[in-house]
Amino acid sequence: MTAAGWQQAKRILCIRLDYMGDVLMSTPAIRALKQSFPGSEITLLTSSSGAAVASFIPEIDDVIVYAAPWLKSSAEHQPDADMEMIGMLARRRFDAAVIFTVYSQNPLPAAMLCYFAGIPLRLAHCRENPYSLLSDWVRETEPQEQVRHEVRRQLDLVAAVGARTDDERMSLRVPSAAAARVVDRLQSMGIDAAATWIAMHPGATAASRRYPPQHWREVARALRATLDCPIVFTGSAEEASLIDDIRVGLPGTHSLAGQLDLGQLAALIALAPVLVSNNTGPAHIAAAVGTPVVDLYALTNPQHTPWxxxxxxxxxDVPCRYCYKSVCPQGHNLCLTGVTPSETVKAALDLLRGLEPEAEARMPPMRPA
Structure with missing residues (x-):
C-alpha cells in the first residue's frame, strides 16, 4: 500500500457505476476520503441512476455520467464513449481513483480506464493480482471467507489507504424547497406531516424483489383498521397502475406515483414516521435520512439491509437464497412471498411505537446448512 501518497491526493475520482442505492451505500466511504484527505475534491463517476442522487450528497463535488459496457446499466453504451472517457479523465488530471464494486464485479475494466487516463493512484478490491492496473489493492475475500454489508465493505476498502471517519451513516441532504413542497402536498391531501401516517413503496426494478400486490393490499387494509391513519404510496409513473390496483377499496390511502422528483421523494421519506418498502432505492433513502423502515427483503443477496x-x-429463508437474479429462477419468490401481511403489519407497528427488536436481524449464511 502507498498510504503516504494518498495523503497528498487532492483530486479524487470515486467510481461507482451501479444504481442509486449503491451510490448511497458508498457515501460513508466517500466521507472518509473527504475527511481524511483535507482539501480534496471528490468527483463521482457513475451511471445515470447514480448521478440522479449525487446532487443530494454533500461530500460529492462533481459528477461524470458513464454507461460502462461491463455493467448491465450500459444498454445505451457506444464503443467510442470509452476512448472519449479516457481522454476526459486524462484532461481532469486526477491524483487518485477509488473503484467501489460488489464482490461479484470485476474492478479491472475500471482500473484499466484509470490506468490509461494516467491516474497514478488506483485502489480497489481484487480477486487476482492486478499488477500495474492497481497501485493499491485489497485482496478479495468475499464470499469465500466473509460477507460484509456493502457499506462496511467500502469503508474497509478506503481504510486500507488511511481514510476513516467517525460518522459512518449514509449521506443524503434533503433540499429545503423539496421539503416545503412535500408538506404542501400532504396538506392538500388532508395529511398533517407531523401526525401519524405511513409511506409505502411497493415497486422495484427487479421482479424478484417485489412483494405481491395482494399482500400490499392486506397490509394497507390492516394498518388502516388498526391506526386509522393515512397511507401514502410512492412509485414511478410506470408503477401508478400497480398502486391504483392495490388501493382499490381502501379509503384513506393516497398515491403520489409519478408525481415526485427525487428530491421530493427523499423529503417525503424523511418526513414519514415509517416507510414500508421493498428492498430498493427508497429503503436506502430512508436509512440515509434516518426514517425507520420495514424492508421486505428478497434474499437475492445478503449485503444491502438498512444501515x-x-x-x-x-x-x-429458502435453499435457493442469494441467487443474485432479477427474476426468481425457481418461479416461486418464496423468500419474499412467504412473508405474511400480518408480519409486515406487526413490524410497522413496532417501529411506530419505537419498540426495540427482539433480536438483531441476521441474514442466513451464504450456503444452506
Missing part, C-alpha cells in the same frame, strides 16, 4: 437506522428486515 444504521431502526428497521425490520423481513424474509423467508
Amino acid at each position: 444504521k437506522v431502526p428497521s425490520r428486515v423481513l424474509f423467508r
Whole structure:
C-alpha cells in the first residue's frame, strides 16, 4: 500500500457505476476520503441512476455520467464513449481513483480506464493480482471467507489507504424547497406531516424483489383498521397502475406515483414516521435520512439491509437464497412471498411505537446448512 501518497491526493475520482442505492451505500466511504484527505475534491463517476442522487450528497463535488459496457446499466453504451472517457479523465488530471464494486464485479475494466487516463493512484478490491492496473489493492475475500454489508465493505476498502471517519451513516441532504413542497402536498391531501401516517413503496426494478400486490393490499387494509391513519404510496409513473390496483377499496390511502422528483421523494421519506418498502432505492433513502423502515427483503443477496437506522428486515429463508437474479429462477419468490401481511403489519407497528427488536436481524449464511 502507498498510504503516504494518498495523503497528498487532492483530486479524487470515486467510481461507482451501479444504481442509486449503491451510490448511497458508498457515501460513508466517500466521507472518509473527504475527511481524511483535507482539501480534496471528490468527483463521482457513475451511471445515470447514480448521478440522479449525487446532487443530494454533500461530500460529492462533481459528477461524470458513464454507461460502462461491463455493467448491465450500459444498454445505451457506444464503443467510442470509452476512448472519449479516457481522454476526459486524462484532461481532469486526477491524483487518485477509488473503484467501489460488489464482490461479484470485476474492478479491472475500471482500473484499466484509470490506468490509461494516467491516474497514478488506483485502489480497489481484487480477486487476482492486478499488477500495474492497481497501485493499491485489497485482496478479495468475499464470499469465500466473509460477507460484509456493502457499506462496511467500502469503508474497509478506503481504510486500507488511511481514510476513516467517525460518522459512518449514509449521506443524503434533503433540499429545503423539496421539503416545503412535500408538506404542501400532504396538506392538500388532508395529511398533517407531523401526525401519524405511513409511506409505502411497493415497486422495484427487479421482479424478484417485489412483494405481491395482494399482500400490499392486506397490509394497507390492516394498518388502516388498526391506526386509522393515512397511507401514502410512492412509485414511478410506470408503477401508478400497480398502486391504483392495490388501493382499490381502501379509503384513506393516497398515491403520489409519478408525481415526485427525487428530491421530493427523499423529503417525503424523511418526513414519514415509517416507510414500508421493498428492498430498493427508497429503503436506502430512508436509512440515509434516518426514517425507520420495514424492508421486505428478497434474499437475492445478503449485503444491502438498512444501515444504521431502526428497521425490520423481513424474509423467508429458502435453499435457493442469494441467487443474485432479477427474476426468481425457481418461479416461486418464496423468500419474499412467504412473508405474511400480518408480519409486515406487526413490524410497522413496532417501529411506530419505537419498540426495540427482539433480536438483531441476521441474514442466513451464504450456503444452506
